Amino acid sequence: MWRNPRRSGVVIGAMAVGLWGMLFSMSFGNGMMNQLLDNMIKGFLGHMQIHNRKFPARAEGMNLGARITLEYTIPDPERVQKIISSDPSVKAWAPRLKVMGLITNAEKARGVILTGVNPAQEAKVTYISKSIVAGQYLRPDHPRDILIGKWLADKLRVDVGSKVVFMTQNINKQKAVNAFNVVGVYKTSSNDFDSGLVYTNLGALQDMVGMNGEITEIVMLITNYEERLDAVQRNLQSKMSPDVEVIRWMEVIPAIYRMLGLVDVFTFITFVMVFIAMAFGIANAVLMAVFERIRELGIMKALGTKPSEVFITVVIESLSLSMVGILVGTALGCGTVLYFSRYGINFAKFSTLLDVMAVGSVVYLKMKPIYILWGALTALLTALFSSLWPAMRAARLLPVDAIRHV
Amino acid sequence: MAIIEVNKVTKIYGGDGVETPALRGIDLKIERGEFTAIAGPSGSGKTTLLNIIGALDAPTSGDVTLDGSDITHMSAAEQSDLRLHNLGFIFQAYNLIPVLTAVENVEFVMLLQKVPKDERRKKALAILEEVGLGGMENKRPNEMSGGQQQRVAVARAIVSGPKLILADEPTANLDSATGHGLLEMMHKLNADKGVTFLFSTHDTMVMDHSRRLIQLQDGLIKSDENK
Numbered sequence: 001m002w003r004n005p006r007r008s009g010v011v012i013g014a015m016a017v018g019l020w021g022m023l024f025s026m027s028f029g030n031g032m033m034n035q036l037l038d039n040m041i042k043g044f045l046g047h048m049q050i051h052n053r054k055f056p057a058r059a060e061g062m063n064l065g066a067r068i069t070l071e072y073t074i075p076d077p078e079r080v081q082k083i084i085s086s087d088p089s090v091k092a093w094a095p096r097l098k099v100m101g102l103i104t105n106a107e108k109a110r111g112v113i114l115t116g117v118n119p120a121q122e123a124k125v126t127y128i129s130k131s132i133v134a135g136q137y138l139r140p141d142h143p144r145d146i147l148i149g150k151w152l153a154d155k156l157r158v159d160v161g162s163k164v165v166f167m168t169q170n171i172n173k174q175k176a177v178n179a180f181n182v183v184g185v186y187k188t189s190s191n192d193f194d195s196g197l198v199y200t201n202l203g204a205l206q207d208m209v210g211m212n213g214e215i216t217e218i219v220m221l222i223t224n225y226e227e228r229l230d231a232v233q234r235n236l237q238s239k240m241s242p243d244v245e246v247i248r249w250m251e252v253i254p255a256i257y258r259m260l261g262l263v264d265v266f267t268f269i270t271f272v273m274v275f276i277a278m279a280f281g282i283a284n285a286v287l288m289a290v291f292e293r294i295r296e297l298g299i300m301k302a303l304g305t306k307p308s309e310v311f312i313t314v315v316i317e318s319l320s321l322s323m324v325g326i327l328v329g330t331a332l333g334c335g336t337v338l339y340f341s342r343y344g345i346n347f348a349k350f351s352t353l354l355d356v357m358a359v360g361s362v363v364y365l366k367m368k369p370i371y372i373l374w375g376a377l378t379a380l381l382t383a384l385f386s387s388l389w390p391a392m393r394a395a396r397l398l399p400v401d402a403i404r405h406v
Numbered sequence: 407m408a409i410i411e412v413n414k415v416t417k418i419y420g421g422d423g424v425e426t427p428a429l430r431g432i433d434l435k436i437e438r439g440e441f442t443a444i445a446g447p448s449g450s451g452k453t454t455l456l457n458i459i460g461a462l463d464a465p466t467s468g469d470v471t472l473d474g475s476d477i478t479h480m481s482a483a484e485q486s487d488l489r490l491h492n493l494g495f496i497f498q499a500y501n502l503i504p505v506l507t508a509v510e511n512v513e514f515v516m517l518l519q520k521v522p523k524d525e526r527r528k529k530a531l532a533i534l535e536e537v538g539l540g541g542m543e544n545k546r547p548n549e550m551s552g553g554q555q556q557r558v559a560v561a562r563a564i565v566s567g568p569k570l571i572l573a574d575e576p577t578a579n580l581d582s583a584t585g586h587g588l589l590e591m592m593h594k595l596n597a598d599k600g601v602t603f604l605f606s607t608h609d610t611m612v613m614d615h616s617r618r619l620i621q622l623q624d625g626l627i628k629s630d631e632n633k
Contacts, residue, residue, distance in 0.1 A: 004505065295501075296503055296504065296505075299501045299502075299503060300503070300514075301486060302460075302462055302489065302495055302501070303489065303490070303495065303514060303515050303518065303562075304486050304487065304489045304490025304491070304515060304518050304519075305486060305490075305518055306482075306483045306486040306487065307482050307483060307486065308483065309486075309518075398462075398463070399462045399463075400457045400462040400463040403462075403497065403501060
């Protein structure tokens with residue numbers, strides 16, 4: 001196997017590069033989607049939400065605010081809060097009241113969703129409190145405080161300390177107007193988010209729209225949510241009254257869930273394409289190896305090597321070289337992913353696109369251990385199937401013709 | 407019983423609509439212990455006949471038996487087995503496996519025969535010593551002269567104790583002194599161990615050493631003489 005280093009190197013190289021590329025691309029896709037999901041969940045979505053069953057909680061596409069209404073608040077919110085407070089699966093929760101309206105300064109106006117929050121509780125569920133780039137987070141006893149996104153601040157040309165006016169309809173569908181002071185500006189990885197969501201104290205918003213004590217939403221973080229989300233949802237739902245609904249994040253924005261699935265599909269397609277290319281490379285290299293050694297194989301057959309033994313020799317050689325390639329490729333792939341999982345890849349030039357996707361301009365790769373298993377298994381199978389035809393050609397060589405081959 | 411019986415063997419090569427008969431009907435018997443040369447001009451069919459006897463090629467018609475067994479209609483696997491356990495080959499172009507050393511080339515047949523490692527190494531080294539290549543066991547073919555390579559080929563052919571050794575123009579690529587030395591060695595093996603040798607040749611030195619000379623011409627036996 002090692003007596004022709006050039007030939008062996010081609011097979012090993014093809015395998016190593018293919019596997020390296022596969023691990024990198026899958027980890028990249030996974031990392032990007034994890035960031036997207038993380039930003040969404042920790043930005044505003046949470047793992048689970050609770051609403052009035054009639055409340056239009058499910059987003060249309062990526063548009064969260066299409067149908068926000070004050071009409072359907074959570075019935076008996078104290079009971080609901082008592083249930084979730086006592087459930088050990090609920091890591092943190094926060095109440096919210098959301099209204100759609102217009103935010104204006106002296107010159108400009110924009111449509112936004114104003115979310116009334118309990119600042120302390122909200123800080124435990126989302127990272128909005130850690131995303132402040134100017135000023136400070138909401139202060140609990142300051143009903144005039146408003147927190148706006150940087151994108152919105154830039155568009156409205158307002159800054160910390162600026163005064164803005166928010167207009168909406170109250171519960172009686174009458175005009176409700178209130179002035180706020182910009183206490184802080186936040187920035188997330190999504191311009192859509194930054195442009196559309198503004199925050200104030202829950203009590204201030206409840207007063208403004210005449211809904212004292214009422215909330216439209218509870219957002220929750222769940223412990224070990226990846227494994228337990230469905231079970232926790234079923235458990236909580238069973239304890240709620242029939243007019244209260246507990247839904248998972250993928251039900252709030254199914255578009256994200258579908259996008260994640262689509263990325264999985266594209267990653268798989270990339271995976272398959274890499275391996276098809278690799279298979280051709282390996283088959284070509286193994287076939288070259290067989291043709292280069294026709295005379296040698298003819299001599300072996302003349303001396304008494306059976307066709308099946310020639311077949312197995314070619315296949316085993318291909319598999320053995322591939323094992324080396326797999327080790328090299330896995331080492332390179334893991335090393336590269338480890339580096340970029342720590343330092344990330346900066347896509348500042350493409351930040352607009354990534355911001356639309358709420359990923360952020362620096363993508364940190366993330367590998368699942370199963371990728372290594374998939375990669376190694378697929379590589380071995382690729383090596384096996386790629387070597388079958390060359391091996392059959394070798395096995396069928398007529399000794400007398402092979403020996404004469406120049 | 408003859409070790410080899412060739413019955414009405416013909417071989418016709420065809421390609422692009424042109425048929426070329428290499429053998430036109432050969433009947434032949436080779437007894438155990440013979441030291442026989444098949445001679446003839448180029449194109450007479452001697453290599454073709456040797457390849458058919460060695461189950462390296464198939465006749466167009468006719469059959470060949472080895473110790474009474476019809477080898478012509480065996481499967482490829484059976485023929486491989488036959489060659490492994492009964493035949494030894496010495497080719498004009500030596501045909502050593504280039505990536506193996508001299509001792510590994512000699513061991514190769516024993517490896518296929520599943521002889522234990524220590525035993526085959528011991529036998530291979532002994533045979534190399536016998537053919538005058540002691541000390542050269544770790545050389546690769548490209549590090550040896552033609553004569554040395556052919557000696558390795560002879561060692562490989564005889565190490566497993568075959569019933570019959572088929573040598574196709576074994577001295578063709580050697581100078582006369584080396585060729586003579588090789589022939590003497592093969593003669594000694596024939597005399598001491600009773601190994602049957604069948605040569606194809608147009609080397610008069612080989613013809614002179616043989617005890618039976620079969621002359622082929624245009625695919626037919628022209629003469630068959632015991633000396």
